Amino acid sequence: MHGASVGYAGGRAVLDGLSLRLSRGECVAIVGPNGAGKSTLVKVLSGLLRPTSGSVSVDDVPLGALTRFERARAIAVVEQSPLLPTGFPVSAVVGMGRTPHLGLFGAQGVDDEVRVHEAMREAGVAALADRPVETLSGGERQRVVLARALAQGAAYLLLDEPTNHLDLRYQLEVVAFARRAAAAGSGVMLVLHDLNLAVRASDRVVVMADGRVAADGPPATVLTPALLSKVYGATVAVIDDEGVPVVVPRPTPTTI
Amino acid sequence: MVAGSVVLFLVALLGATMAGSSQLGVGELLAVVGRAVRGVEGGPTDVILLSLRLPRAMLAAVVGAALGLAGAVYQGVFRNPLADPYLLGTASGAALGSALVMTLPFGLAWLGAAARPLVAFAFALVTVLVVSLLARQGRSLPVVRLILAGVVLSSMLSAVTSFVMVASREQAAAILSHLLGTFSFASWSDVAVVALILAPTATLALLLARVLDVMQLGDDGAAHLGIPVETVRFALLAAATLATAAAVSVAGIIGFVGLMTPHAVRLMVGPRHGSLMTLSLLWGATFMVCADLVGRTVIAPVEVPVGVVTALVGGPLFLVLLRSGARH
Numbered sequence: 001m002h003g004a005s006v007g008y009a010g011g012r013a014v015l016d017g018l019s020l021r022l023s024r025g026e027c028v029a030i031v032g033p034n035g036a037g038k039s040t041l042v043k044v045l046s047g048l049l050r051p052t053s054g055s056v057s058v059d060d061v062p063l064g065a066l067t068r069f070e071r072a073r074a075i076a077v078v079e080q081s082p083l084l085p086t087g088f089p090v091s092a093v094v095g096m097g098r099t100p101h102l103g104l105f106g107a108q109g110v111d112d113e114v115r116v117h118e119a120m121r122e123a124g125v126a127a128l129a130d131r132p133v134e135t136l137s138g139g140e141r142q143r144v145v146l147a148r149a150l151a152q153g154a155a156y157l158l159l160d161e162p163t164n165h166l167d168l169r170y171q172l173e174v175v176a177f178a179r180r181a182a183a184a185g186s187g188v189m190l191v192l193h194d195l196n197l198a199v200r201a202s203d204r205v206v207v208m209a210d211g212r213v214a215a216d217g218p219p220a221t222v223l224t225p226a227l228l229s230k231v232y233g234a235t236v237a238v239i240d241d242e243g244v245p246v247v248v249p250r251p252t253p254t255t256i
Numbered sequence: 257m258v259a260g261s262v263v264l265f266l267v268a269l270l271g272a273t274m275a276g277s278s279q280l281g282v283g284e285l286l287a288v289v290g291r292a293v294r295g296v297e298g299g300p301t302d303v304i305l306l307s308l309r310l311p312r313a314m315l316a317a318v319v320g321a322a323l324g325l326a327g328a329v330y331q332g333v334f335r336n337p338l339a340d341p342y343l344l345g346t347a348s349g350a351a352l353g354s355a356l357v358m359t360l361p362f363g364l365a366w367l368g369a370a371a372r373p374l375v376a377f378a379f380a381l382v383t384v385l386v387v388s389l390l391a392r393q394g395r396s397l398p399v400v401r402l403i404l405a406g407v408v409l410s411s412m413l414s415a416v417t418s419f420v421m422v423a424s425r426e427q428a429a430a431i432l433s434h435l436l437g438t439f440s441f442a443s444w445s446d447v448a449v450v451a452l453i454l455a456p457t458a459t460l461a462l463l464l465a466r467v468l469d470v471m472q473l474g475d476d477g478a479a480h481l482g483i484p485v486e487t488v489r490f491a492l493l494a495a496a497t498l499a500t501a502a503a504v505s506v507a508g509i510i511g512f513v514g515l516m517t518p519h520a521v522r523l524m525v526g527p528r529h530g531s532l533m534t535l536s537l538l539w540g541a542t543f544m545v546c547a548d549l550v551g552r553t554v555i556a557p558v559e560v561p562v563g564v565v566t567a568l569v570g571g572p573l574f575l576v577l578l579r580s581g582a583r584h
Contacts, residue, residue: 046480048476048479048480067482068479068482068483068484069482070482071482072480072481072482073482076480077480079474079476079477079480082473082474082477083472083473083474083477084473085469085472085473085527086527087522087526087527088469088472088526088527088528092469092528096469096470096473096481097481099466099467099470099481099482099483100481100482102466104464104467104483104488105463105464107466152481
C-alpha cells in the first residue's frame, strides 16, 4: 500500500497518506488505539474499500486490475467478528474458502476436498468436521474461520483482531498459527489489541495512530515507553522477559 | 429425500385428479389418458379430468413450487427466517392491480380473460421496482432499507386496495374471493405462463445455491471470498420476485406457503441451499395441491379459498413438525 487515504463522506480522513508493505514469509502485527484506522486498513488492503488517493498492489499488480476472484485467491481475510451460519457443518464452512477457485457456478472437486481437509487439519478442527458450527466453543469457531482462510490458499493472510474474546490458550494458538503460516511462505498481517501478543507474534510491529503510521520496525525498537505513552495517552513501562520486551501499563492518578 | 418428495408429489397429484364431486378410479384415469394419447374423443369424464382437474392441480403445483422457492430465496438473501416472498410488495401490488381491473369501467376487453393477471403482474413488478428505487443508496441496495420500503409500500397499497373494495360494493365480494386465493378457474394457459416464468427463475436460483450458502457469511465475508454481493443479491431477488409475481397474478394472494415451506424443509434437511431450494419447490407444490384438494372437498360443494386452507391447515402441521423435534 502506498500513500493511501480513505475518509467517510464529510468526515476526517480515516487513513491519511498511509504506506505499508507486507512481504511473503513475514508476520507483521498492526497495533494502535481504538479509532486509529486499523480495521479500515484491512478493508483497503483486501479491496473492500477503495482509497480516495494512493494505491494498493499485490505482488506489483494494482488491486483494481484484479477480478474479485483473483483478489480473493491472493488475499484471505479473517474479519473481526465473522458470521458463522447456523446449521452448517464445519467442513461446509471451511469449504466456502474454496469459492475463489470455484467461481460463481463451479462445484467442489476432489482437489478442493483435499485442500479443505488439509486446512482443517492445520487449524486443528479435522475432528470437528461434521459438527454444526453453532455447537462449537468460541475458540473452536475461531479455528474454523482460520481453516477457511487457509483453504483459500492465498499468499497473503489478513487477520483482523483474531484473538478477541479468546482465552489465553486460544490466543497463543492463533499466534502459533500465524507464525506457521508465515514460515510456510505466506505474508501474514495481524491486527491486534494486545501489545504483548503482538511482540510474540511478529517480526515487525506497525503502530498506527490517527490514520498514520507512527512507527514501523522490530518490536524491541518500536515499542518504547515514549512512543506508546504518546500514541495511547497512557503511561506504560517496558520490561524484559528472557530477552522479549513486555509492555506493562502503569496507571497514574489521572487515568482510571 | 428428493426421490421421496417426488413420489409424495405424484401421489398428491394423483389424489387431486381422482377426488372430487365425481370420484374417478384409477381404471378410469388410465382410460382417459389412453384416449388422450391416441387422440380419441372422450366423454364427460375426459372433460372433468383434462379440462378441469388436471389443469387445476398442475396450476396449484407450479404456484406452490414458485412460492416455496421464492420463500427459500428471500430467506437466504435477507438472512432472515421471517422473510417471505411478499416482503417487497409483490403481493400488495398484484392485489391492487387485480382490484382495479375488477372495478374500473375501462374496457380492457381486448385483452380478454388475460386482462386481470396481466395488470396484476405489471403492478406487482412496478411495486417492487419502486421499492428498490426508494431503498437505493448510491449504487447499493442495503437490506434494511429494502425491507423498510417494502413493508411501508405494502401497507399503503393494501390500504388503497381496501378502499377500492369499500368503494365498489358489488365487486367487493368477487375481489375478496380472488384475493384469498383460488384455482377454480385454472386453465392450461395459466399453467403454461407460470411454468414458463418459473423454469428459468428456478434454474438461476438453483445454479446460485452454493453462492447463497456463502452469502450467509455476511456481506463482508462473502465479498472477501470474491462474490459480487450486490449483483448476486439483485439477480436472486429479481428471479424470486418474477416467480412470485406470476404466481400471485394468476392465483391470488396465498399466504403461508412462501414463509413456512422453507422452514419445514430446513427442519428436515438443514440449511444448505441446494437441497433447501430443490425441496422447497417440491414440497411447496405438494402442499398447494393438497391444500386446494382439501379446499374443494371438505365442505363440498362450497369451496374454501385455498389461502384460508393453507393458513388453517399449514399452521398446525408446521407446529407438529416443530415439536416432533428437528435434526438441526
